Amino acid sequence: xxxxxxxxxxxxxxxxxxEDVIPIPQEEGxxxxxxxxxxxxxxxxxxxxxxxxxxxxxxxxxxLELTERVIRMNPAHYTVWLYRARTLFTLxxxxxxxxxxxxxxxxxxxxxxxxxxxxxxxxxxxxxxDGEIPFLTQMFEKDSKNYHVWSYRQWLVKRFDLWDAGEIExxxxxxxxxxxxxxxxxxxxxxxxxRPDTDAFKDEEIVKREIEFAKxxxxxxxxNQSPWSYLRGIIRQASLPLSSLREFAxxxxxFGKMDQxxxxxxxxxxxxxxxxxxxxxxxxxxxxxxxxxxYDPIRVNYWEYKKKQLPPSSPVAAGT
Amino acid sequence: MSKPTPAExxxxxxxxxxxxxxxxxxxxxxxxxxxxxxxxxKDEYEYWLTEHLRLNGLYWGLTAVHLLGQPDALPRREVxxxxxxxxxxxxxxxxxxxxxxxxxxxxxxxxxxxTLDAFDELEERVDGGRKTVGKFIASLQERDTGTFAxxxxxxxxxxxxxxxxxxxxxxxxxxxVDMDKAVEHIQACENFDGGYGTGxxxxxxxxxxxxxxxxxxxxxxxxxVDRDRLGGWLSDRQLPNGGLNGRPEKKEDVCYSWWVGSSxxxxxxxxWIDSNKLAKFILQSQDPDRGGITDRPGDMVDVxxxxxxxxxxSLIKHPGLMEVDPV
Numbered sequence: 001x002x003x004x005x006x007x008x009x010x011x012x013x014x015x016x017x018x019e020d021v022i023p024i025p026q027e028e029g030x031x032x033x034x035x036x037x038x039x040x041x042x043x044x045x046x047x048x049x050x051x052x053x054x055x056x057x058x059x060x061x062x063x064l065e066l067t068e069r070v071i072r073m074n075p076a077h078y079t080v081w082l083y084r085a086r087t088l089f090t091l092x093x094x095x096x097x098x099x100x101x102x103x104x105x106x107x108x109x110x111x112x113x114x115x116x117x118x119x120x121x122x123x124x125x126x127x128x129x130d131g132e133i134p135f136l137t138q139m140f141e142k143d144s145k146n147y148h149v150w151s152y153r154q155w156l157v158k159r160f161d162l163w164d165a166g167e168i169e170x171x172x173x174x175x176x177x178x179x180x181x182x183x184x185x186x187x188x189x190x191x192x193x194x195r196p197d198t199d200a201f202k203d204e205e206i207v208k209r210e211i212e213f214a215k216x217x218x219x220x221x222x223x224n225q226s227p228w229s230y231l232r233g234i235i236r237q238a239s240l241p242l243s244s245l246r247e248f249a250x251x252x253x254x255f256g257k258m259d260q261x262x263x264x265x266x267x268x269x270x271x272x273x274x275x276x277x278x279x280x281x282x283x284x285x286x287x288x289x290x291x292x293x294x295y296d297p298i299r300v301n302y303w304e305y306k307k308k309q310l311p312p313s314s315p316v317a318a319g320t
Numbered sequence: 321m322s323k324p325t326p327a328e329x330x331x332x333x334x335x336x337x338x339x340x341x342x343x344x345x346x347x348x349x350x351x352x353x354x355x356x357x358x359x360x361x362k363d364e365y366e367y368w369l370t371e372h373l374r375l376n377g378l379y380w381g382l383t384a385v386h387l388l389g390q391p392d393a394l395p396r397r398e399v400x401x402x403x404x405x406x407x408x409x410x411x412x413x414x415x416x417x418x419x420x421x422x423x424x425x426x427x428x429x430x431x432x433x434x435t436l437d438a439f440d441e442l443e444e445r446v447d448g449g450r451k452t453v454g455k456f457i458a459s460l461q462e463r464d465t466g467t468f469a470x471x472x473x474x475x476x477x478x479x480x481x482x483x484x485x486x487x488x489x490x491x492x493x494x495x496x497v498d499m500d501k502a503v504e505h506i507q508a509c510e511n512f513d514g515g516y517g518t519g520x521x522x523x524x525x526x527x528x529x530x531x532x533x534x535x536x537x538x539x540x541x542x543x544x545v546d547r548d549r550l551g552g553w554l555s556d557r558q559l560p561n562g563g564l565n566g567r568p569e570k571k572e573d574v575c576y577s578w579w580v581g582s583s584x585x586x587x588x589x590x591x592w593i594d595s596n597k598l599a600k601f602i603l604q605s606q607d608p609d610r611g612g613i614t615d616r617p618g619d620m621v622d623v624x625x626x627x628x629x630x631x632x633x634s635l636i637k638h639p640g641l642m643e644v645d646p647v
Binding site: 026040043051054074076077078079085121145150151154180187190224229230232234237299300302 | 365369371373415471520525548567568570
């Protein structure tokens with residue numbers, strides 16, 4: 001990291017707005033050698049004024065400017081955000097103006113999560129999600145797997161009942177750009193199956209639609225783990241037989257053509273399906289051996305373990 | 321139906337695991353020096369920009385030197401003085417003096433106090449001692465959901481839940497929380513792929529899997545976990561270069577050596593990943609000049625990746641390190 005203080009800033013000590021405040025320096029002294037002083041000048045000065053206003057619990061316009069100054073230099077400083085939020089609410093400040101300031105700040109600091117908590121507090125108080133989804137789309141253009149943004153989005157959907165407000169369509173847009181986006185897959189599950197007071201697993205039409213969707217996405221990228229997990233998750237939760245996926249999985253990995261496997265996830269699935277069949281142990285063993293030796297050797301112990309879980313072998317010899 | 325692209329096809333047959341080359345060994349002295357140097361860098365701007373993490377950083381550094389077998393490398397008295405300079409009247413700790421209280425720093429404070437066996441100092445220097453701290457932590461549990469907030473502002477995360485249980489178990493005050501509710505909440509965070517996220521519905525993430533498993537372990541409820549399914553997902557985090565990622569299709573990072581490794585250890589499936597390859601990846605991420613470990617080879621070191629790299633190596637019984645408890 002090489003963030004530098006912005007040297008253009010006017011020192012607060014030369015700003016008439018602050019002449020009545022005596023800055024409070026960081027505690028120094030031999031008692032706390034782990035907390036002695038060497039701030040870069042601007043940051044150090046801003047923090048001294050911040051300590052001073054917090055000591056008198058001042059909530060004012062200039063405090064908003066001061067906290068903005070600190071945040072610009074160090075957006076991860078959580079105490080500053082909390083103090084800013086308190087000030088905004090105390091002053092009854094225009095929260096839309098705050099959101100307008102927050103947007104570019106969030107776009108600049110992708111990894112920061114204080115911003116998202118702050119945003120949630122504001123939007124909750126505003127009691128409106130207007131403009132939020134378009135902004136999140138902008139965030140996802142920079143990083144479509146940003147965990148903070150996805151968590152915020154789930155909160156938004158729940159808080160404002162946005163289940164049918166285009167979430168599935170948004171997910172599909174993101175998957176069109178990157179079918180391997182596990183966050184988007186998770187969000188699809190959340191909006192389809194995670195709705196409170198509904199059980200989509202009992203709705204045959206939805207289950208069928210989701211299975212077909214996952215299959216279509218697997219065909220685009222057979223070695224992509226996410227849709228395989230999605231597919232297996234539906235089968236498990238809807239209590240469907242694993243064997244209902246046999247024909248599909250065998251498009252990518254089939255007994256008799258073990259040298260032409262196109263997806264280790266498909267191979268693992270057919271191994272599980274064979275294992276459930278009468279006399280399927282030998283076929284399952286071969287599939288697991290292929291995973292252990294050729295297609296996923298880094299997890300050899302996992303595949304060996306799966307082999308040990310198989311039902312006792314039929315007379316057909318397990319071959320490799 | 322599309323043909324698989326080269327990136328799409330399965331991994332080719334791999335070579336048998338090779339013995340580590342001689343130059344790849346654990347640089348114990350350099351790492352101790354690196355951790356010791358962290359507090360002498362106060363003339364660097366970066367030091368102050370990370371002030372909001374100071375108490376976490378101190379815990380990570382302290383744990384690192386303990387793992388390296390040199391627990392006295394950081395001065396006990398000064399460390400304890402600093403910890404108590406961060407405490408507030410309500411029993412919570414901030415990241416540094418003047419910072420607001422938060423679960424994460426309170427947990428680090430308790431962990432440092434436990435590591436240094438400073439419970440007597442806790443009673444002397446904090447009004448009400450461990451009970452005040454325990455009450456602060458327990459007060460952050462949400463009564464209806466069982467999860468924990470990080471502070472009075474109410475953001476919840478399974479990280480805070482684990483932190484609370486971890487700290488309260490060190491303080492012998494687990495009875496202050498509603499354990500059944502907490503366990504129920506963790507179950508609600510289990511996803512379709514077998515992993516866990518920050519809350520119900522949130523994407524599976526190896527760090528959150530660790531927090532949920534460790535919390536269940538403290539609660540004595542690891543029986544609730546589908547070990548084979550979760551172990552399958554966790555072991556799938558290992559990439560061909562030996563490093564582990566935290567989510568599917570993300571880059572490998574040394575810190576997941578700990579989050580994934582300890583999770584697998586808790587469910588007795590650590591051998592499902594290739595330890596030799598992992599050790600090699602972590603050792604390649606050392607900075608031989610400055611000491612310390614980075615997120616992946618070639619990047620800048622920091623104390624977070626240093627401690628979790630060392631803890632990962634300790635888990636897989638790499639020589640030269642003290643043994644670590646996965647919880």
